[in-house]
Amino acid sequence: MADVARLAGVSSQTVSRVANGHTSVVESTRRQVLNAMQQLGYRPNSAARALKRGEFRTIGVILFTLATTGNSRTVEAIAAQAAHEGYAITLIPVAMPTQDGVLGAFTRLGELAVDGVIVIMEVHLLDAANLVLPPGVQVVVVDSDAGDRYPVVDTDQADGARQAVRHLLELGHDTVHHVTGPAESFSSERRALAWRTVLEDAGRVVPPVQRGDWTALSGYEAGLRLAGDPTCTAIFCANDQMALGVLRALHERGRRVPADVSVAGFDDIPDAASYLPPLTTVHQDFAEVGRQCVQGLLDQIRHHTREPGTVLVPTTLVERASTAPPGNRR
């Protein structure tokens, strides 16, 4: 900066003013400074800037994995929105969903240059690790039921599941089987609860849930179990990938979809439209989730508030070819 100032024949403060777009710099001076900057390849040092300003203009995102579609799409949306607001994103992956893992990440986060954190995971893992968030670091949580203690942004899991199950019942199925995700997952539990509630409210039999772990393979295994049950005519899967596995299992066992069995998923990943048959599924608006997260976090940062509460992002059912009335021979 001093070099630029010297070359432009001004003081370093004037260089600073130009760099920050201050108004009270005469056009000719501004141009000289910009010239000098260009010539010397000057770039402001963000460490010094952050030190002086007391903020990093950076948001940390803490998560277990990018491997699930939901996470990676949420992160992408967060990154896009953050960039839009002039914030950078720092990724903090936690190796395993263990207490130690989470704690480790947050210890690092404490030293990390972030103004706030978005947590994409179950909040009970934070609690279990007895985490005290570094003071001054604001938090927004995704995929959690901690709306009473933290600001939470989430897809409206319950409503999405309700839509899918009701859709199947309305097609005329007696009941709907469910392939659920891991028990630790809040989204998974919420979807299962909504599924059960709809069935109970409609006075239907509630079949035992088939437990999966979000992967297509676990869906396949669940599907094999269900394929053996001739009364099973409708299956609601907690995500699209498990639905893919279910489709494969049904196919291998000679049960046609949707003629013999209807299958619905959750997420609406791009591939779902190309499954065999194209999958009826619940569409999640990840972009909106990302937007709300960043907006909520920046509000907190700017106003130094922390208001617990949950923002729910609506879902929509996308009807494709994997659901039909029972006994439909097409």
Place this chain on the structure above:
Amino acid sequence: MADVARLAGVSSQTVSRVANGHTSVVESTRRQVLNAMQQLGYRPNSAARALKRGEFRTIGVILFTLATTGNSRTVEAIAAQAAHEGYAITLIPVAMPTQDGVLGAFTRLGELAVDGVIVIMEVHLLDAANLVLPPGVQVVVVDSDAGDRYPVVDTDQADGARQAVRHLLELGHDTVHHVTGPAESFSSERRALAWRTVLEDAGRVVPPVQRGDWTALSGYEAGLRLAGDPTCTAIFCANDQMALGVLRALHERGRRVPADVSVAGFDDIPDAASYLPPLTTVHQDFAEVGRQCVQGLLDQIRHHTREPGTVLVPTTLVERASTAPPGNRR
């Protein structure tokens, strides 16, 4: 820090020494300082640290999207390895693969607190934008042919494609059709070139390529075109998602896989094992790519060198149920 020093009854320098694990602090003093830190909730300010040390311990990752499996898995691996080395990851998404987009990201990067950058995209987009990388910011590139100018880490695209095509020829197919990715993609072009070369070397007819854009939908469209050609008995798709689309198209047109047509993919995404039928595909070792990227970048940062060259990460063919000899009626 001054507060901690006061409370512990030592100088701030001693606090600094404790915080950085220096040796020459007597145990009793160290404990006092740690106590004071705990009590006051002290955590080092990373901006000041970075300013003093002249490094950020942060790596920037610049990319177009996390939506493709390859990218998100590479990023995940990079993040894991970086964390292992005590580095944080800053994500810089570029909205569109246009010159402006890339330039914008790098301008921001210049101000960003990073010691180095990993670029997950075509290097010609950097060139097209006439980018001068900020001095002092080291670069490693993924998915590019710029090995003569930048250090490049990449999956061995050519060998992977060769394995897939040879596998199909060895099964007895006269030739192999190809569904390729976008022309701007280096991986895509490299896979296509290897496909063509294997066919030519074997003296086979080289059918026209079917152009896709990595999505399952584009694969579906390509598949519809190929399904109409009765001489087409083997299809090599440049990624698994397009293969998914091809499978759907073949299915809809009544062409059985692998009895009538064999299909192979590339990537080995987890879902591929659950396709109908389970997909024969080329396995990419994304974790290794991430490891090599970080390692290479840190080497550069630490030794202030920049050695162009390409590190190729080997691939393996995973044979599943989507390929078989031609005319195989199972």
Place this chain on the structure above:
DNA sequence: CACCCTCATGTTTACGCAAACATCACACCA
């Protein structure tokens, strides 16, 4: 024509930390 006000620009300072150097106490040896 003197005064004051405004606006462009310069000077000083502090942000929090850690390297470099300075100091001091104590132990050991001749």
Place this chain on the structure above:
DNA sequence: TGGTGTGATGTTTGCGTAAACATGAGGGTG
């Protein structure tokens, strides 16, 4: 017993920036 060395701790300084305050030139007004 004085000298010397060693290791623990304190003091000074500067990293690059921007806020706060200082300066000074020019223009307008009575």
